[in-house]
Amino acid sequence: MFLNLIVSSFIASRLALAIPPPDFGFPEAPNHTELSVTYQDNGNPLIVTEAELFGVGIPxxxxxxxxxTANYDSIAAYNGSYVLLMVDPDARYPSNPSLRFLLHWLQTDMTTTAESPDGTSQLVNSTAPRVPYLRPSPPTDSAAHRYIIYAFFQHENFTFPQAFEGYDATNRTNFNLTAFLDESKLGPRPAAAMYYFASNQTQVPQDYTAAAGGTYPGGNDGIITAGPGPSITPSTTSATATSSSTAASTSTARSTASASTSASTSGGASQTASGTGSAASASSTSGAVKTFAGSGSLLACLISLLNFI
Known part of the structure; x- marks a missing residue:
């Protein structure tokens, strides 16, 4: 019994190390540092919990x-600006993410407001975003996509990479996240992050919500909850968004647009990170430690150890 308690505690500590799950193979905020994301659901605030599933009406x-600021020392000790990023790694289909990533949102120079009673400090900016927010809108015959929202520390040496100046409301494809973080010197570790799933399948109500790891009955069989999803061929070209590539990308974006949105539903070019394993997430709205099944091999070893003893 005592050994079981030790193993359980060890597993819990190992499974709550980062967000999004390390097995996804994408940049992750260490120490499970969550970004607070709040949508409006029929006029009522809806705070996103890790790995929730939504219909496209919610976001x-x-x-x-x-x-x-009240929950994480790394955030509380920082007084500078932030860069906000939102990406879709599953475009155009989770089973064939050949357009990874689609850039849904990019805002630099985000500053914090005074800490509110709930212990958070809102990120605000009065200037126009470099890339305005685009609602999730996967193809109607696609399983749910993942949407990852990052906040990066915008340190004093930050310079927006010239190669990415061409991204805007109509040019969102071929966004190389790894190259952007490297060239901007933001680094591979975000300050905080949050991710969720959204489905635009015909049978899924737009106001649908489900807890972490949930799927709509009869749908989303191809939802990616383990690793980054199928591999894609890394881009052999630079991430430069010139006026000519802007026109080509805009055409691609418009050709894959959903009827419910005027912008693209496809994602950008591949990034170089990869990962394996399982990362089905579980969340708690009570403030308890959130865990995810991202350490299958570790768990198997521990189970074997218990059986041997």
Missing amino acids: AQEPAVAVE
Whole structure:
């Protein structure tokens, strides 16, 4: 019994290390540092919990985003600006993410407001975003896509990479996240992050919500909850968004647009990170430690150890 308690505690500590799950193979905020993301659901605030599943009506409008200054020392000790990023790694289909990533949102120079009673400080900016918010809108015959929202520390040496100046409301494809973080010197570790799933399948109500790891009955069989999803061929070209590539990308974006939105539903070019394993997430709205099944091999070893003893 005592050994079981030790193993359980060890597993819990190992499974709550980062967000999004390390097995996804994408940049992750260490120490499970969550970004507070709040959408409006019929006029009522809806705070996103890790790995929730939504219909596309829930995240239709730009959310309020805040850093949890009261909960994380790394956030509380930082007084500078932030860069906000939102990407879709599953475009155009989770089973064939050949257009990874689609850039849904990019805002630099985000500053924090005074800490609110709930312990968060909202990220605000009065200037136009470099890339305005685009609602999730996967193809209607696609399983749910993942949407990852990052906040990066915008340190004093930050310079927006010239190669990415061409991204805007109509040019969102071929966004190389790894190259952007490297060239901007933001680094591979975000200050905080949050991710969720959204489905635009015909049978899924737009106001649908489900807890972490949920799927709509009879749908989303191809939802990616383990690793980054199928591999894609890394881009052999630079991430430069010139005026000519802008026109080509805009055409691609418009050709894959959903009827419910005027912008693209496809994602950008591949990034170089990869990962394996399982990362089905579980969330708690009570403030308890959130865990995800991202350490299958570790769990198997521990189970074997218990059986041997």
